[in-house]
Amino acid sequence: MPHHPSSPRRLLPRKLLQRRPAVAACAAVAVLAAAAILLAAPTTEAPSRTLLAGGSIPSRSREDPHATAEGRFVESSSLPPAEAPPPSLKASFSSRITPAGPSIFLAPAPSPVESVDDRVMEEPEQPDIKENLPKESAPFLQEPISSDSTSSSDVSEDLDMSVHTVPPPNPEIPLWSTAADAELIYAKKEIANAPLVSGHPDLYAPLFRNVSIFKRSYELMEALLKVYIYHDGAKPIFHSPFLKGIYASEGWFMKLIEGADQDFVVRDPNRAHLFYLPYSSRQLEHNLYVPGSNTLEPLSIFVKNYIDMISAKFPYWNRTKGADHFFVACHDWGPYTTKLHDELRKNTIKALCNADLSEGVFIRGRDVSLPETYVRSPRKPLNGIGGKPASQRSILAFFAGQMHGRVRPILLRHWGDKDADMRIYSRLPRRITRRMNYVQHMKSSKYCICPMGYEVNSPRIVEAIYYGCVPVIIADNFVLPFDDVLDWGAFSVVVPESDVPRLKEVLLEIPESRYVAMQSNVRKVQRHFLWHAKPVKYDIFHMILHSVWFSRVNQVLQVQ
Known part of the structure; x- marks a missing residue:
């Protein structure tokens, strides 16, 4: 454990x-x-x-x-000849800025959970210092993207083309304009008009909110971002x-x-x-x-x-x-x-x-x-990743960890030592760890329960993905990692905190075919959460950088 x-x-x-x-x-x-x-x-x-x-x-x-x-950083940015921005974009331009221009905020999928915090297994208690924090509303929702380029009618159902104009939150007009601003404006227009994508070898469309937009945005990040x-x-x-x-x-x-x-x-x-x-x-x-x-x-x-x-x-x-x-x-x-x-x-x-x-x-x-990843060995960050195929996972649901926060005690009260299918523990008993440790439980379970602790974030979510276990996220108000581009409904289950008493019923209501599809998608999305000593395309480093880039592109205002 x-x-x-x-x-x-x-x-x-x-x-x-x-x-x-x-x-x-x-x-x-x-x-x-x-x-x-x-x-x-x-x-x-x-x-x-x-x-x-x-x-x-x-x-x-x-x-x-x-x-x-x-x-990774490139000082010379070059797009394919047919898609390169006109030379005029590289020149300086007027500093007058207006809120016009295409917006690429995608309509958000149903809000996942509210809050997920945890520390994987045996985490120490921490001081609670949420002192005098200013409460400001944050109703601005961003529509995530998905990517894949090349037009095809086959993927039209995977694309949410409801690209519409939504002013960014608290937009700040730059005091002066730069060539970088022009490139951001160019990228924003290109992303808003991204060509449809189908059958991309590296991007599995069902994992994304809009695979075409993601692909075009990622291409532009690689070509332009400094x-x-x-x-x-x-x-x-x-x-x-x-x-x-x-x-x-x-x-x-x-x-x-x-x-x-x-x-x-x-x-x-x-x-x-x-x-x-x-x-x-x-x-x-x-x-x-x-x-x-x-x-x-x-x-x-x-x-x-x-x-x-x-x-x-x-x-x-x-x-x-x-x-x-x-x-x-x-x-x-x-x-x-x-x-x-x-x-x-x-x-x-x-x-x-x-x-x-x-x-x-x-x-x-x-x-x-930001995904919270529990790295046990910096020299071998991918060590131990993997798990049993869907047909060999004998445990319905598994959780073991400290009982802090408002959700976990309720989870333990309803399911701790009460149901053979629901392996819910505060800590794994020694009699059990002698036969199967914490990681082996995750690799052998269909669903891995990821309840919030004191805060919303939890390394268990990414751990579940690493071990091929479908994450069951119980936390309200939590924005899931890479929510701007990934469709978490394709590879996870989000359960309202109020539904903890009927958790087993919720899981059993999921058809077997649906579970198998989600478990397959967990294995496919894994590549987007992996650290490499030398970053690999579409890995977690690039996904984090892309989310920051995509946020900045969405905020940029049209220049007159």
Whole structure:
């Protein structure tokens, strides 16, 4: 049974916030002083942890470092001759911008679940620090895309061609225009008029909301996208990815995009379509959180100071008020550390594992739901992937893990040790693990139950995909990973939290033929969730980058 290293991912009960000890306040001040040192330090320096907080930093290892990630960046972009943008698009153009132009937001599929948070098996309790978070409505829904190019009437049923004009949320008009803006506008028009696709060898249409749009968007990303990475910021907060454990997604992405031989990175910021803020939410928590303080204030102030420094030192943030900037955060606290900087919280593209609509931080249509991947071995991230075929899966449903959050205790109360078909445990008993461990259970089960914990995100969802088990997601207000392009109804089951008492009935109502199709689709979608030391086309690294690119394209306004 996998064991998750201790990790203060859980948020502290609100009532504890009212009893903060004076000592914690002093410690927080010390941490803030250390944060100033980090921000001012040059990128090349990597101060030891003992320099922070005026003495020592909590060095609690809450997760394993494992994976690797490399980015790709091309400084010369070339489309096929017939599809290349006219030379005029490369030239500068008027800075007058109007909200006109095609919009490629696709009508969202039925909202999946509400919230899914978990830590795979034995995860430590974490403080609950959702303090004074601004609640803003986020009704803006984005229609995901799907891709495949080449026209064919055979795929018309797979395409949602309801491309319509929807103004992006809080659009910010750039202070001046760039050639990169022209390329984004060109890409937006091309995607809106994507040719139909059928029989693509690498893209299975039923997995996507609109495979034609996805394919055209992905092609344009490969041909045009330039990302500028800020070099400012000292280690360990910046440029120091954790590569193992439940927060590995943010680390792998950072590792890969900052790696050698990138295809997408550009050194000239004036040519960039996107600007990457290379800090780690996991490192923020690990190095700046004061144990027992029950507050994220030091982390939030550190992030605010960093953005203020970037905007004062460079003109790029101010040009769009942060709308063409993005960061990637898998730690639960990632969304909450943005609360002290309005432009960062409202305008920046946030790639978050904790993609919870109910908190008022994650903005659907602008932000990106990041898959939470539990990496056990960075050197062999694909080790152990696979599972039994559908016909040999003897267990109807399986779950084992800690009983935190509002859903899991209800799940255990109704199904724990009550039904041989429903293998629901708080922890796997030794008498059972002697015969079959946690991973073997997932590889032998038809459905893997993925209930929310304290937060909505859960590594179990991707784990289930890795082991060929159909995920059953129980969480309300959760935006599922890559929801902008993938049709989760093709390979998963979303169950409202209120239906936990009738969970077995819900699963048995699914026809066997439907289950077999979903299990087959789980195996097909697996490639889009895999990390590779050297990124592979359509893998998780490229899918994350595409979601950020697609969000930016959707936001760009027409230039007069």
